[in-house]
Structures are given as C-alpha cells and as structure tokens.
Amino acid sequence: MGQVYIEELSQHEGQEVTIKGWVYNRRSSGKIHFILVRDGTGIVQGVMVKKEVSPEIFQLAKELTQESSIIVKGIVRSDERAPGGYELTLTHLELVQMAEEYPITPKEHGIEFLMDHRHLWLRSRRQHAILRIRSEIIKSIRDFFDDRGFVMVDAPLLTPAACEGTTTLFETDYFDEKAFLAQSGQLYMEAAAMACGKVYCFGPTFRAEKSKTRRHLMEFWMVEPEVAYADHEDNMRLQEDLVGYVVQRVLEKHRPELDVLERDISRLETVVPPFPRITYDEAIQRLQKAGVDIKWGADFGGGDETILAEQFDRPVFVEKYPVQVKAFYMKPDPERPEVVLCDDLLAPEGYGEIIGGSQRIDDLGLLKQRMQEHDLPDEVYAWYMDLRRYGSVPHSGFGLGLERTVAWICGLPHIRETIPFPRLINRLYP
RNA sequence: UCCUCGGUAGCUCAAUGGUAGAGCACCCGGCUGUUAACCGGGUGGUUGUUGGUUCGAGUCCAACCCGGGGAGCCA
The missing domain is CATH 2.40.50.140 (Nucleic acid-binding proteins)
Structure with missing residues (x-):
C-alpha cells in the first residue's frame, strides 16, 4: 500500500x-x-x-x-x-x-527561545493545531462571503497616504517618491462596492505603532467587506452572521485541535446570532457602575472592553460612538449628530475588539468638511471624493482582525502564536 | 514612549558576600509496553556588557544592552 x-x-x-x-x-x-x-x-x-x-x-x-x-x-x-x-x-x-541535535526538547522553554526558533516551533502539537484552525477560519470567512455573492477584490499594499490619517505607517521608497504600507483596504473597497455591489478584501495590513501588548502585531491580516446600499443595521447583521458561522465551522471540523489547545468548548457553543447590542452611552453607564472612572466622550481601553465583554455570554456590539473618537468617514446618526453610525464587536473573555465597522458618509459636502477638520490633503483623496460625485449611495462595511479572532477561538493568551511568523515590536526574525 | 520584573551550561531553573549546581538535551551502558519512560556513568560555564565598592562579587552600587508582563494607540 x-x-x-x-x-x-x-x-x-x-x-x-x-x-x-x-x-x-x-x-x-x-x-x-x-x-x-x-x-x-x-x-x-x-x-x-x-x-x-x-x-x-x-x-x-x-x-x-x-x-x-x-x-x-x-x-x-x-x-x-x-x-x-x-x-x-x-x-x-x-x-x-538523520537530524542534527534538535534545539527544541520535549521539556519546557521560554518564549524568547521559542520565538527565535519559530520555524521549528511550528512543528509542535500546539502550534500545529493553531495553524490548522487559522487555516479553517480563513476558509470559512471566504466561503461565507463567496456563498453570499460577494466579489473578492484585492486592495493595494503600497499606498500614497494613510487611510485614516491617525496611525503611524511604515514608509518606503517608491522611485524617489514616498509610499506607505497599507493599514487598511477600506477606502479602495468603497470604490469596488460601487462597481460590484458586494465586495471584500482579505490581506495583510501594517501598523508602525510601537505597541507592546498581547493584542498587537505590526503585520496582521484583515477581512474588509463593503456593501452598497447597506445601512448600519444591515452591517451589524452581516457581522454577527459571519462570526457565528466561523465559530460553528471550527467547532464542527476541529474538535481534536481545540482539545489539544484545551479550549473550553462551552464558551464557543453559545456564539450564535443575534448578539447583544448596547450603545456607547449604555457602555459608559455600565463602566461607571462597575467603578471605572470614565466620562462620555472618551474611548475605551483594553481593560474597559474586558469589563463590558464579561457581562455577556457571546460577543457584544457597542454602537454609536461620539464623533470625535472615530474615523473621519463615519456617517453621523441623523437623529443625534454627535454620534456616528458605527459599531465595535467585542469578543468574550477579554479578547477585545475583533471588528470595527460603520456606515460611511455619502454626502460630498460633509465628507469635505470632515477631511478639513482632520487635516487630510485633498490631492490624495480626490478619487475617494469622486465616489460621492458619481452616483453616491448609502453604504457600509467593516474590518475583522483575523489574528484576534484566531486568538479568541483558540483561547490563546497572546496574539503572537496566531500567525506563523509574527512581526512584533522587537522581532523581524525569522 | 512610560511603568514593572528579569538576564547563571544548548534549554528550564537553583546557589547567606566565601570551592558555580540540578533536571532535560547530547555521548556511553542497562531494560520486551513505554506515554515529557525509567536506572547507572560522562561531556558541558568569560554568571548580558562596562565600570565601581570589597581581602573576596553570580550575589552589593551605577550606566548601558537584551527580553518578559502591563499602559497608551488600535484590529
């Protein structure tokens, strides 16, 4: 045989x-x-x-x-x-x-040593299980969108400027011109949605922030759908359907791997839509009730997200944040212009924000005004404004962070194990 | 960038200011049911770097380098 x-x-x-x-x-x-x-x-x-x-x-x-x-x-x-x-x-x-003396022994090792030998560490039971679940999560995300008639459109990785203008980008030389590694494909997806209706991109993104936490990577993968004629409500329904589908697919096909990781399955079995929804206002009240010193208008920290998420047995939406803490392109709530039609989806068990989404501004005048307020250069965004000149429609989309989703579903304490070769603040090798 | 903890054998860790050690890995030997197998023997060290205190520093002091954990920012 x-x-x-x-x-x-x-x-x-x-x-x-x-x-x-x-x-x-x-x-x-x-x-x-x-x-x-x-x-x-x-x-x-x-x-x-x-x-x-x-x-x-x-x-x-x-x-x-x-x-x-x-x-x-x-x-x-x-x-x-x-x-x-x-x-x-x-x-x-x-x-x-015949292998030479193998560096990784069956006994325990420190994280620095294992990260230096990441190329070999991947062979271990635990890393092998994570790689297989990551692969299944990627496939289930693609199946979800493909089955619903979305077109996958690739966004560029080399871009002329920041998407949101807030985070620090990796800079590179582009034939004597400055170029930046993309931190999001969203703006390009808005263009694609006006061409194909329902689209998504799925690729790596880059942030040059000197973050040093268990939730951050310099290079990570994000799936970013964008839907023409979809409003804020449609957007959230799409998000919970996606997350519910992905979790159930992993439960269905990868029990042995979840067992290797000693994942508490019962915490995943409850992840079925609809997910609870609270407004930013209510979130502030809940935090204040829990003894957190926070006022309306401030953004949440990692600890705040954990406190909120612990109050629910499945992921929870927090919607309608104050205008000033969110990105320039988000559409204000017509009934309350001081908040925007956005949502963050917080994963349970302290895994934090796995999705950020919003309905986008479709009015040219308001978009121009917001760009001036944020000091964004007209030249670079001229094409983006064109989308509001030629057949503008209400539209919405979101970004789901792949590695945070993998960390949550696998129950991993640190995001560095969710990607084969993590890029961290002090790590570019191997 | 800030706070905090740490750096001793290839790895994981011990060692009152007084001769640097154990387990694993590796080498040699033993064992017919092992589950990170076990038993006996052996190889293996510029104690992160530089300077200082001291009769004497892995241990005390200073600076620097590297790493863990956390904060900020975010997915």
Whole structure:
C-alpha cells in the first residue's frame, strides 16, 4: 500500500501502510522501541520489536534523533493504550535524513527561545493545531462571503497616504517618491462596492505603532467587506452572521485541535446570532457602575472592553460612538449628530475588539468638511471624493482582525502564536 | 514612549558576600509496553556588557544592552 496519512489510519485497520514523516519522540526498552511518528496530519506511535525486524533496522531505530525524517511501514492496530486509538506494529524503517541535535526538547522553554526558533516551533502539537484552525477560519470567512455573492477584490499594499490619517505607517521608497504600507483596504473597497455591489478584501495590513501588548502585531491580516446600499443595521447583521458561522465551522471540523489547545468548548457553543447590542452611552453607564472612572466622550481601553465583554455570554456590539473618537468617514446618526453610525464587536473573555465597522458618509459636502477638520490633503483623496460625485449611495462595511479572532477561538493568551511568523515590536526574525 | 520584573551550561531553573549546581538535551551502558519512560556513568560555564565598592562579587552600587508582563494607540 502507498503512503497513508495518520489522520486516515482508522480506515486501514489490519493493513500494512506506509507513513512518511518525522520522529516526534523515541523511547526504548532494550528489545522494544517506541517511535512517535509525526506526518503533519497527526502523531502515531510505532512499536518495533527486536525479534520481528532485521538487526540493521533495529539498530537504526536506536540511533534515531528527534525530528529525523523517516519512512516507516507497519500494520495498523487499534490499541486502548494509544492516545489516538491506533498504533503501528513496525515492519520497515527507512532513514531520509538523520537530524542534527534538535534545539527544541520535549521539556519546557521560554518564549524568547521559542520565538527565535519559530520555524521549528511550528512543528509542535500546539502550534500545529493553531495553524490548522487559522487555516479553517480563513476558509470559512471566504466561503461565507463567496456563498453570499460577494466579489473578492484585492486592495493595494503600497499606498500614497494613510487611510485614516491617525496611525503611524511604515514608509518606503517608491522611485524617489514616498509610499506607505497599507493599514487598511477600506477606502479602495468603497470604490469596488460601487462597481460590484458586494465586495471584500482579505490581506495583510501594517501598523508602525510601537505597541507592546498581547493584542498587537505590526503585520496582521484583515477581512474588509463593503456593501452598497447597506445601512448600519444591515452591517451589524452581516457581522454577527459571519462570526457565528466561523465559530460553528471550527467547532464542527476541529474538535481534536481545540482539545489539544484545551479550549473550553462551552464558551464557543453559545456564539450564535443575534448578539447583544448596547450603545456607547449604555457602555459608559455600565463602566461607571462597575467603578471605572470614565466620562462620555472618551474611548475605551483594553481593560474597559474586558469589563463590558464579561457581562455577556457571546460577543457584544457597542454602537454609536461620539464623533470625535472615530474615523473621519463615519456617517453621523441623523437623529443625534454627535454620534456616528458605527459599531465595535467585542469578543468574550477579554479578547477585545475583533471588528470595527460603520456606515460611511455619502454626502460630498460633509465628507469635505470632515477631511478639513482632520487635516487630510485633498490631492490624495480626490478619487475617494469622486465616489460621492458619481452616483453616491448609502453604504457600509467593516474590518475583522483575523489574528484576534484566531486568538479568541483558540483561547490563546497572546496574539503572537496566531500567525506563523509574527512581526512584533522587537522581532523581524525569522 | 512610560511603568514593572528579569538576564547563571544548548534549554528550564537553583546557589547567606566565601570551592558555580540540578533536571532535560547530547555521548556511553542497562531494560520486551513505554506515554515529557525509567536506572547507572560522562561531556558541558568569560554568571548580558562596562565600570565601581570589597581581602573576596553570580550575589552589593551605577550606566548601558537584551527580553518578559502591563499602559497608551488600535484590529
């Protein structure tokens, strides 16, 4: 039989199969070797008994080092003692490469050491589980929008200026002209929505802020849908449908990985729309009641978000923030011009804001006024204002931070484990 | 940028101002059911850097470098 993957072993009970992989760990008892083989889909224990194989193969098994690449043949046998339910009785062993002394041992390590060896750390059970769940989350996001008739439109990564003008951007040279790494694709999605109706972009974004917290990366991935003729209410319904769908997909397909991460599943099972909604005004009242010293007009800190989120069993919307704490393009509430038609979606358990969205200003005059108030240069945004000149319509959209969503669903204490090669304030390697 | 904690063997950590140690990894030996296997032996150190106090500094003092945790900003 040809190559079989470890996750498919249950379909081959009693058969001899070939597994191509790496040595995860090895134990020996003199005349019997236990070799844990990893192949990217799982881990299985191979049992090699001295009298059942040639002396050369038995000696080779004895010399195997951690992470050596090997091809083994063995008979699949169900065994109560095996963590995955199955074992291999080994019949053949072929060495592909004998690994040098592996830096990451089965014992514990510090975070700096692990981050320096991120390229190898990815092979561990835990990181492997996170990578697979991240992959599923990305796929479920794309399926959600594709199934609803959205067109995926890519936004540029090299841009002439800031999107919102607030955060610090990475600067680069563009043939003797200044260019910046994009911090959002949103403005471009507004243009695309006027062309295709329902659109989204999904790609990396960059922030040069010197943030040093468990919630920030310099380079992170964001999905940004934008819908023509959608208002604030439509926008929030789309958001809760998306988040509910993603969580249920992960629960459905990746229980084993969530188990590896020791995730409390019950905290995810409640994540079904509709999500609770509170206004900014109510959020301020709730915080004041909880003893926080905060006044109307201030933005929330990470601790404030946690206090609010803990009061609900699923993600909670906070809507209609004061104009002054939000971006220039957000549409004022016609009934209360001091607040805008926006919402933040706060994840439970202290994972913070995973979505920020709003209805956009569709009136040219008001947009011009806001840009002047924010000191934004007309030249750079001329094209953006054109969208309000030629068939302007009400429209809304939002941005969902992929890594914060992965951290929340996986129950990770720090965002640095949610992306294969994190870019942090002091880390550009590997 | 600010606050706070830390830096000792490849890794994780001990060590009253008085001879630098353990576990893991690695090497040698033992073991037919191990689950981070276990048992015996061995290799491995400019204690982050520079300067100071002292008869004597891993330990006390100063500056700097690097990292962890948190704040601000945000997704």
